[in-house]
Amino acid sequence: MRTRILAFAAALALAALGVAVPVAQAAAPAADGPTCTAGKGAVEYDSATGRWTCNGGAYDGELINES
Numbered sequence: 001m002r003t004r005i006l007a008f009a010a011a012l013a014l015a016a017l018g019v020a021v022p023v024a025q026a027a028a029p030a031a032d033g034p035t036c037t038a039g040k041g042a043v044e045y046d047s048a049t050g051r052w053t054c055n056g057g058a059y060d061g062e063l064i065n066e067s
Contacts, residue, residue: 031059032066 031054033043041057043064052064
């Protein structure tokens, strides 16, 4: 009986991880440098956070992907 409960709990945990991974990937930044500049924005480095962002244009405020 305990083995079944443990197996069920493990299956639920794996199912939750399986759902969470695509959601995390979907929340990733959608713009890269060329996309930012094509959308009339400027790629700028924020030294406080250590990240590149798109300022202005269609992708204003979005983080820049490495590509």
